[in-house]
Amino acid sequence: MAANDMNFYPDAVPTEPRDQDVDAYGLTHTGLVRPHNEDHFFLGALSREGLVDRTSLPSDEQPPAGEGPIVDPERMVSLAIVADGVGSGGGGEEASRLAVRVTVEHVQQGFKAAHKLESADPEAFTRLLSDAALACHETLRERAESGKGPRFATTLTLWLGLWPHGYLLQVGDSRCYMFRNGQLTQISRDQTMAQELVDQGVLTQTRAHSTRWAHVLSSAIGGQQHAPVVTRIVREWGTIMLLCSDGLNKHVTDERIAEHLANLKSSQQVCEDLLQEALDDGGSDNITLIVGRTVKPVRT
DSSP: OEEEEEOOOOSSOOOOOOGGGEEEEEEEEOOSSOSSOOEEEEEEETTSSSOEEEESSOGGGSOOTTOSOOOOTTSOOEEEEEEEEEETTTHHHHHHHHHHHHHHHHHHHHHHHHHHHTTTOTTHHHHHHHHHHHHHHHHHHHHHHTTSSOOEEEOEEEEEEOSSEEEEEEESSOEEEEEETTEEEEOSOOOBHHHHHHHTTSSOHHHHTTSTTTTOBSSOBTSSOOOOEEEEEEOOTTOEEEEEOHHHHTTSOHHHHHHHHHTOSOHHHHHHHHHHHHHHTTOOSOEEEEEEEEOOOOOO
């Protein structure tokens, strides 16, 4: 486990957002080349009775309404997950689906306790998310070793949005970006062999994108190695968060992502526009993305 604390502190922390102050949307697409979609995503809120906003999980695997933790209804607690599976014979789809389901269940079960401890113990949510990643990893490993299915693995990128903090959990190379004050920042770090070589000084960042190691995972849920990283971010009104599988950033550059987010009219609109650009450039992989932002209400 690794933990980071990124100090994107605002000048002043405003009143907490309510449910109606959050604009979020997610979608997934098979792309134009792959025969099957091995991505899954989840977008929900823990402060509502109806937990799920949008998800690719089958209806019989979605969390039942009304089973989310009871918290202050004025405190918006958003949960977003992107998982990109790898494996043969449908193993990738099973891995990402299981990862999303198990992670949501674990966060739901542990949220109340972490919420109570948060003010006295700033590491409470870091532990909760790290434990969720471990539980998910063990579930996939046990299933693979039982012989009930093919060997598989998946990325797992999760955003838990409290206020004024947000927590990012990452394993693999599905990304999390933050767009604030006109600047795009990649919060996650690609857990790939190429990035490891960049960190060691063997490759330049520019060359790394074109090598065969660019999409070979150095860490994955259910894989030989898994290294969950939790990053805490201080939020402010108007910040845009983007989670995506690598099917998006293979075809849409960071510069173009920034342009789209700068011109955002709604989260649904920008998700659909980014997806279309990835498809127009070839759509060589499954594409999944979630965009969310807080919209400060106009006081009258």
